[in-house]
Amino acid sequence: MNFEYNERTQTLLKQLRAFMQEEVYPIEKEYVHAVENGENRWQTPVMMQTLKQRAKDAGLWNLFLPEEYKPYGAGLSNAEYAPLCEEMGRVLFSSEIFNCSAPDTGNMEVLAKYGNEEQKKQWLEPLLNGEIRSAFAMTEPAVASSDATNIETSITRDGDEYVINGRKWYTSGAMNENCKIMVVMGKTDFEAARHQQQSQILVPMDTKGVSIVRPMAAMGYFDEPVGHAEVLFDNVRVPVSNLLLGEGRGFEIAQGRLGPGRIHHCMRLIGCAQRALDLACERVEQRVAFGKPLSKQQSVRESIAQMHCDIEQARLLTLKAADKMDRYGNKVSRDIIAAIKIVAPKMACKVIDEAIQMHGAAGTSQDYALSAMYAYARTIRLADGPDQVHMMQLGRNLIAEKNA
Incomplete structure (x- = not known):
């Protein structure tokens, strides 16, 4: 590399x-x-x-x-x-x-x-062209969506249409007034094999039966103007032609989507963490406590050094994952994608938290972006699969590989 x-x-x-x-x-x-x-x-x-x-x-x-x-x-x-x-x-x-x-x-x-x-x-x-926005509806409030096979939203064929019934939440992007289309994951066959029950379908936001129940906050932030919505699908009818790829291929689509999505979040979080460190380095030079700038305090210097090390490690691991994806594809790279998804959000939470600490009360205020960054980083420990799911699957794969 x-x-x-x-x-x-x-x-x-x-x-x-x-x-x-x-x-x-x-x-x-x-x-x-x-x-x-x-x-x-x-x-x-x-x-x-x-x-x-x-x-x-x-x-x-x-x-x-x-x-x-x-x-x-x-x-x-x-x-x-x-x-x-x-x-x-x-x-x-x-x-x-x-x-x-x-x-x-x-x-x-x-x-x-x-x-x-x-x-x-x-x-x-x-x-x-950037003319419209979109949303992705998978997570549901009534089931543990960390196991996506649990989803209960139904997509039932009725002649030339599919009828959709269910409730989603944290449907990212759905609150924005320019959001025109949702990609919805649901079940077309509840009796099929576990990973062949699900399908993905396109649902325009203005379709009859689609209703926004409420915006959902993440760590107190509503992420305006994009937003995350709780969405009710009540006998929503869309043409059969709106189905993506075919019935039972929802997981295939999801896996094709989530590899790049996960690494993109990690890349963004490294940017968040780096900016938090940059702001901290500026702040500790400006503030004086106990007769000298914070930058002269040994504990502050140690924290700054550790923040740098943590960011650099996550950055290099992310670049290695990106390189492997380019060389061998997302499927072969699944273990290192899981690794960065475990490492990068935790790293960002830790680094941003330290930066907030160095800013004092100001770090939690609206005058700095740090608290919003922290909310984003903490949320990504759940989005696109919680830490525990990635650790469980990565551990399983590593054990199987060593005992093959």
Whole structure:
């Protein structure tokens, strides 16, 4: 593995960092203020559209889509995208500027890989152009969704339509007023083999029978203007043509989606953690306690050093996972993907927590992004599979491999 980014990545990273410095950091607080004080908290501020157009014009658009989807995106490998995704992760809302935000990235990959031409025309193209947003509905309140085979939402064939009944929550993206389409996972055959019961289907937000019950908070944050919704499906009818790939292939689609999705979260979290460390280094030089700057306190220096080490370890593991995915594919790389999904969110929680501590009360306040970053990091310890599931599966695989 080459530890130096290639020339193309270095060029894009330089462009992206310049864009962040010139366009994003200066309006960060203004954007948050606009969201919090607007008439509709689920309406994306107008300045986002301006920033999106500038990113398009700069060629910093759809950077997440790999070579196999190059007509739609930049054609970068996972290893090439990693430092770019990390840079975007330094500001929680900035991924949308470059059309690289979840859950849209995962939904676009699903449509690009598994969608038919009609589905691509209707939904993928507007998503690729940044004209609409999307949501992914899998988690349910009534069952332990860490085992996705537990989901109970039914997708029943009735002539030329499927009828959907069920309740989802933490449906990311569904609160945004520009969210037009959901990818919904449910069961088409409750009697089939355990991993062949599930299917995924496209459900437009304005379909009769779809209702938003309430927005869901994560650690007290509602993640406006994107949001996470509890959604009720009450005899929702969509055409048979809205099914993705075929009945019983929901897990196949999910596995194709979650590998890149998991590593993208890890990349963003490394960006969050690095920014938290950068803010901490600035803060400890500015504040004086017990007659000297915090930066002169030995315990503070030790914490800063450990934060750096933790970030660097997670970054290198993430890059190794990205490289293996590029070389051998997501399926072969499942163990190292599980490893980074265990390591990176825990690391980010620890580093951001230390940064909050160094900021004192200010670290918990709205004046800094640290508490929102912490909420994001803590949430990702559950999203795309809880720590315990990844550890259980990784441990099982390692034991089986050594005893084969």
